[in-house]
Amino acid sequence: MKPARAAVWNARAALLYSLGGWTALGGLIYYSRMEKASTEGENDPAANEGIRKEVRVKEYPFGLTVRTEITYREEQPPITRLLRRVVSFFVPDDSPPSEK
Template identity: 75%
Template structure:
């Protein structure tokens, strides 16, 4: 095989493999986020999945007894790619926490 044809074949194969890899990764992210929105329930014991909300309450009083209360609620929403990357990193980072005690039945 000529070197020029081999280089073209190599470039085409690399393009095909990269396209397939990114398609699989995109499908994984899409369907995992789709499953989370369908069920509407997340694991409540997992702090990564349910970070909770933060509330700020501001009260301002004006003359003549007028009081205005403003409540702002923040909820941290992580994009699916961030959750996927954190899960992948958690496999390689050692967990030094003590093991959970066995549950009694």
């Protein structure tokens, strides 16, 4: 390989690696701030509307009682939120805007 061609290849590889590194760092900072914002609203009753609890009590002979409490949250993994946000840029949404 000629030195000029090797230098061009080296520059392209460096650009690719730096772009990937800065993208990963930017995503880490973005999602860490999103997590902080979501944990601040946990004490807010309006923010807890998506949480649903289900309690099951089963009684057995000899006075044994088993109580099971299941909590459902409307929470998605970060990668799912990211993919849905990216898809929303390319897929038009014809539904009326929400009232939030």
